Amino acid sequence: MRIRFYNARVLTMEPGREIFLGEVWVVEDRIAFVGTDEEGRQFCEKHPEKILIWDREIDCKKNLLMPGFKNAHTHSAMTLMRSKADDLPLQEWLNEQIFPVEAKLTGEDIYHLSKLAVLEYLTSGITACFEMYLTPFTVADAMADTGMRCVQTSCVNNFSQSVELLEEYYNKINGRDPYNSFILGVHAEYTCSKELLEKCAILTEKYKAPFWAHIQETESETKECLERYGMTPIEFMDSLGLFNYGGGGYHVVWTNEKDREIMKKRGLYVVTNPGSNTKLASGIAPISEYLKAGIPVAIGTDGPASNNCLDMFREMFLVTGLSKLKNMDASSVDAKEVLKMATVNGARAMGLNDCDYLAEGKLADIIMIDLDKPNMQPINNIVKNLVYSGSKSNVLMTMIGGIIRYENGEYNIGVDPHEVYKKVEKIGKRIYG
């Protein structure tokens, strides 16, 4: 497909480039041109061979085109437990509501439950997710079948999956289709033995690959590791060589200066999950400290049992808002920085270097934002509007790899949403009775 977007405000997210009025051309899965009308004319003069017959021309009516949001941490299939496990202390939440339900899930269940999450991602302008769940192959099937870009890591721990499986996922999911990729990782330090992590370190060395895990989400997790090894999880995992080729952590709420020095030195990313950390009362991540230390931050929703919505607009507001509260400083963590986290940093954390901003040759993972809704008026400052007053109701279109998957409330994911809802309802009836 060759699609021309015109009459658009364009926010490329490329450093130093301000919002301009212009066009974006998409040919197959890539961006062929981004620029003003004048730049478009010059481009055609220089490259007459690139003048195209369009399959579709879309008048953006001065609405905003920008890179899709990257949801840099989630457990999609936990849609099943949405609103089933709220307002509970954390241990009760995990031991009574989450673990017993997960024990009953099949790979096929997880396939359908993941699709429900994809529907919601699309409504929120999310074009890629960084996923961790029980059955990576059926998750990959759900993502490929719906056309959602997905980077997975494993949730290997002492009780499920294994380092052998981790290596199998890594080799079989990378390269299997245009939508899926896989990065080495485990569930968390507190669910993995030292032996298991040492085996993982052999893999990171073998593949010279980055490594990821839930890290220092709660204070108790951090304290217990200190008691166990005399080191924080970051220190301990680094001491095993797990971060020799980079990677990062999900949550990363409770860190000290030494942790941040290691993260900076190893080029690690923080994926912050403020909605989940709020709802589960885990704490407020020290985002301004990470920025000061030069540690890149990306944003994730976490799974729908702990948040419960999969909405990057809510998360963006929370990233800056909670930092303001934590520091008691209304100037803490500027909106511009937050928007970069939700797009460029997310892409890079996930190894999606071709999805970071809008430019010729990049993958066409593009969203259109409705500026004609009252919450985006007046148009004083579009970036602040997006972060402070934006909402999923402003998402007009979500395109992934050159294919429009969501447009004006309609989905194009190869299945009727009601079929997905029915499958999920049936799974719920089987499991909850």
Added chain:
Amino acid sequence: MRIRFYNARVLTMEPGREIFLGEVWVVEDRIAFVGTDEEGRQFCEKHPEKILIWDREIDCKKNLLMPGFKNAHTHSAMTLMRSKADDLPLQEWLNEQIFPVEAKLTGEDIYHLSKLAVLEYLTSGITACFEMYLTPFTVADAMADTGMRCVQTSCVNNFSQSVELLEEYYNKINGRDPYNSFILGVHAEYTCSKELLEKCAILTEKYKAPFWAHIQETESETKECLERYGMTPIEFMDSLGLFNYGGGGYHVVWTNEKDREIMKKRGLYVVTNPGSNTKLASGIAPISEYLKAGIPVAIGTDGPASNNCLDMFREMFLVTGLSKLKNMDASSVDAKEVLKMATVNGARAMGLNDCDYLAEGKLADIIMIDLDKPNMQPINNIVKNLVYSGSKSNVLMTMIGGIIRYENGEYNIGVDPHEVYKKVEKIGKRIYG
């Protein structure tokens, strides 16, 4: 108009009544019947004179009907400053971005700017707002012309408006039309002299009326009053007799046990504004302490320069989420309690006792929530869905006083939204250049 809603899930918010499948009948501005299909048949048998010819019958397709949200604290016309005054320390925000702009606003400006806020309220299912701004008469015009229910108080302080004007607003706005009412109040203790507040106390006594103000929003405001009078603002205002007939405070973030005793004794309401308190780094209100003390809590968005969106879904999540963080307890402030704050408590705080829940004889301030969107699936628990994963994208319809003002993205407020946008843009150009 006689409108019959059928095939609806109905959440009346009446204590003890669970969600049921049934109907709501609206005749002119009131609810004529709420109940199950079976109860409807019985009602018609008992009251054959009440069988109606409908102007419109709406198949709700099992979506949810519930009372509209009450936005219990806002400054609507601050839409002008949206995204113009963010990421700034509080004093710089006020003194450089807010006050100089407000000094240039005319009553007509405020009329149009308020209408922009009304558009946004409707998209978020807000059917009434508790307003405080500079020109109460033109605000009342904007509300009556768009059909938004509005309770105003004044922002009397040492520098603008006066107690004489306050009394004039009280007498002229109450009873002027079906949409507007007025409650006694001032801006805040820190902007009012003792003499001014004493004059207000004469009014509360004269009209035996409740009294409202911004109260203890910031720590410094509270400390400064302690230094000034040896009392907190709540203690001080109560000592003047201002709360002899009830009322309440907006924000109320920084309180001690004695404050809460006074509030309980006087039947005061807390209107919490978590989005604003977060963005302006004012702190987290002790909501669970208020609930423990039996002090009713309602919810407001505050104005669009301090939040910046006018969205009750975001506020509801923040009320419970921030309480969970403050107490480091994921079970703090249940979703059910939050939904009551956003509806029933808001109505009562605002003196809108006929808008608290859905029942025969109550005013028809009703919204319809789309349960067919992925963020509301699966339907494990509708109340938790609303508070934890709901979004303004789920608002299908907003009815105020029996008139549908917003339906499937279209407005019915007597003016094209683009006309409002243009007026606001013009005001912005005049003021900001």
